[in-house]
Amino acid sequence: MANVCEICGKGESSGMNVSHSNLKTKRTWKPNIQRVKALVQGEIKRVNVCTRCLRSGKIQRAV
Template identity: 80%
Template sequence: MANLCEICSKSPSSGNNVSHSHLKTRRTWKPNIQRVKAIVNGEVKRVNTCTRCLRSGKIQRAI
């Protein structure tokens, strides 16, 4: 599954792991993407959305 929210376009971001000795290695943060049934333009579709969009009510889940 693609790590991309279809609602807000949130995608993986990158940065560094920083150890106690201040050594740096690259790492990624992936968004929490869920595949849910949602009502989009009046019809039920499966969409990949992040949990932040689900929780904030940006989409309406279908039952």
């Protein structure tokens, strides 16, 4: 599954793991993407949406 929200475009972000001894290693943070049925322009489609967009009501879930 793609790690990109089709509504807001949120995707992976990168940074560093930092240990107590200040050693740094690269890591990524992935968004919480859900594949849901939603109303898109009057049609029911399956879309990849982040949970932030679902909670805020930016997309209407189909029943």
